[in-house]
Each structure stands twice: as structure tokens, then as C-alpha cells.
Amino acid sequence: MSVGFLIDMDGVIYRGGELIDGADRFINALLREQIPFIFLTNNSQRARRDVATKLQRMGIFVEEQHIFTCAMATARFLAQKKPNGTAYVIGEGGLLQALHRNGYSIVDHEPDFVVVGEGRTVTLDALEQAVRLIMNGAKLIATNLDPNCPTKNGTRPGCGATVAYLETVTGIKAFSVGKPSPIMMRAARKELGLLTSETVMVGDTMETDILGGAQMGYRTVLTLTGSTRREDLDHFAYAPDAIVESVAEMEDPLAFIRSRLPRGKSEDDTVRLTAMAR
Numbered sequence: 001m002s003v004g005f006l007i008d009m010d011g012v013i014y015r016g017g018e019l020i021d022g023a024d025r026f027i028n029a030l031l032r033e034q035i036p037f038i039f040l041t042n043n044s045q046r047a048r049r050d051v052a053t054k055l056q057r058m059g060i061f062v063e064e065q066h067i068f069t070c071a072m073a074t075a076r077f078l079a080q081k082k083p084n085g086t087a088y089v090i091g092e093g094g095l096l097q098a099l100h101r102n103g104y105s106i107v108d109h110e111p112d113f114v115v116v117g118e119g120r121t122v123t124l125d126a127l128e129q130a131v132r133l134i135m136n137g138a139k140l141i142a143t144n145l146d147p148n149c150p151t152k153n154g155t156r157p158g159c160g161a162t163v164a165y166l167e168t169v170t171g172i173k174a175f176s177v178g179k180p181s182p183i184m185m186r187a188a189r190k191e192l193g194l195l196t197s198e199t200v201m202v203g204d205t206m207e208t209d210i211l212g213g214a215q216m217g218y219r220t221v222l223t224l225t226g227s228t229r230r231e232d233l234d235h236f237a238y239a240p241d242a243i244v245e246s247v248a249e250m251e252d253p254l255a256f257i258r259s260r261l262p263r264g265k266s267e268d269d270t271v272r273l274t275a276m277a278r
């Protein structure tokens with residue numbers, strides 16, 4: 001049985017900076033049993049090393065390669081679309097670093113793209129500059145469309161709010177790369193070298209994690225420790241394959257896969273089964 005996990009963090013592993021009970025046991029079991037996994041976050045602020053350190057301080061002993069951010073997905077997508085391009089950025093270190101690493105230069109005028117993340121760099125001056133650049137032909141790229149982010153002190157505006165502002169002013173729609181975009185969902189699977197039928201997405205948000213997984217043909221697990229309550233499920237046309245009160249129910253991952261998840265459908269894969277070297 002070859003299976004691997006794409007795992008959201010906020011509302012799944014921690015909430016407002018505090019570890020969710022049992023999340024450390026789940027992740028440490030994946031490490032011990034060498035089950036492939038990667039954390040998938042729509043937060044573009046931090047670089048993967050910063051995220052790994054945050055998790056290590058909570059007793060989850062992951063490395064940089066276990067982290068995949070929407071900033072990384074965005075930078076790789078842009079590098080493929082236009083190698084060695086230029087970007088005007090509203091965002092923080094994680095996004096700037098990802099763009100630099102993928103051959104991009106950060107500029108203040110005549111950029112190929114205006115790239116929007118979240119964080120404290122959103123100012124009226126930056127928004128005005130972005131509007132002018134978009135009106136002059138720069139393409140508007142969103143790292144994600146999450147309207148807000150939960151923090152220790154309550155809700156703060158997210159990337160989606162900034163993007164909506166720019167869309168309203170310019171009348172131009174952004175292209176978004178973060179969850180639930182298939183671009184990020186697919187890139188994360190490829191990062192683990194898994195087939196579609198082997199991939200399981202674990203998250204707390206229907207509109208991003210579960211929708212993103214369902215669109216790709218991955219199996220999905222909704223955890224109720226975050227933004228979704230069981231009674232909210234009635235409002236959606238799609239549903240997760242399994243629901244857990246918390247990922248503590250997954251601390252024996254192989255038993256969970258065997259007893260709680262349907263089998264992955266291999267007809268969803270684009271690879272011919274006869275050509276598979278496994």
C-alpha cells in the first residue's frame with residue numbers, strides 16, 4: 001500500500017500558534033513509519049525553513065523538505081511561464097525568497113507580474129503603485145485567495161482581501177496559484193512522487209483543502225479542529241472521504257487508511273499502470 005499525505009497546518013496541526021492535541025503523534029508516526037507527507041500552506045509570509053522551525057518548537061521534528069507553501073508554488077509557476085521574469089511584490093520574506101530562488105528579480109516599475117501575498121507590507125502607497133502597474137499591463141497574480149487568517153489576537157485580513165481591492169480598482173481578475181488551485185495541489189503531489197490514487201489531502205477548510213483535493217481526484221480527510229463544523233457540510237455539493245474530530249484519530253496512520261478511507265481510484269491517474277516501476 002503506497003500512500004502519502006498532503007497536510008494543511010492552520011486548524012489541523014495548530015490553532016493560533018498552539019499545538020492541537022495529538023497532531024505531534026500523528027506527524028511523528030508518519031516520520032517513524034516513513035510514510036511520505038508534505039505540509040501544504042496558503043501562507044506566503046514565511047520561508048519553508050521558518051515554518052519547519054516553528055513546527056520543531058512544537059515537538060514536530062520535520063525538515064525544510066516537508067514544507068510546501070503557496071509562495072513556492074507561485075514562484076515555480078511564474079518561472080515556468082516566464083523564466084527570469086520580474087515582479088512587483090506586495091508580500092513578505094517567504095514570497096520574496098521563493099521568487100529570487102526561481103530566478104525572478106523584484107522591481108518597482110515595468111514588472112511582468114504584480115504578485116500579492118499577505119503580511120504587513122500592505123500600504124496604500126503599495127496598493128496605488130500596484131494599481132498603476134496593473135493598468136500598464138502587468139499581470140495580477142495572487143498567491144492565494146483566503147479572505148482572512150486566524151491569529152492569536154483574532155482575525156486579520158488575508159491575501160484575498162488585498163487581491164479583491166486590486167481587482168475592484170482595476171476591473172482585472174487575478175490568477176491565483178494557492179489552494180484550491182490545481183497548480184499547487186498537483187505540484188505538491190509531484191513533490192512527493194505520488195500517483196493521484198496514492199494521495200490523501202488532510203485539511204480543515206472545505207473551500208480550499210477539501211475542494212482542492214476533490215478536484216484532483218485525491219482522497220480527502222476533513223478535520224473538525226479548524227474552520228468547519230459538521231453541520232456546515234450540508235452547504236457543499238462535494239464532501240470529504242472521511243471526517244475526524246482531530247488528527248489524533250490518525251495517530252496510527254496505516255490503520256486509519258485501512259479502516260476509514262475508501263481505496264484510491266487508479267483510473268484517475270494519467271500514468272499507464274503497466275509502465276509503473278513499482
Ligand SMILES: [Mg+2]
Nearest residue numbers: 008010011204
Ligand atoms: Mg487550515
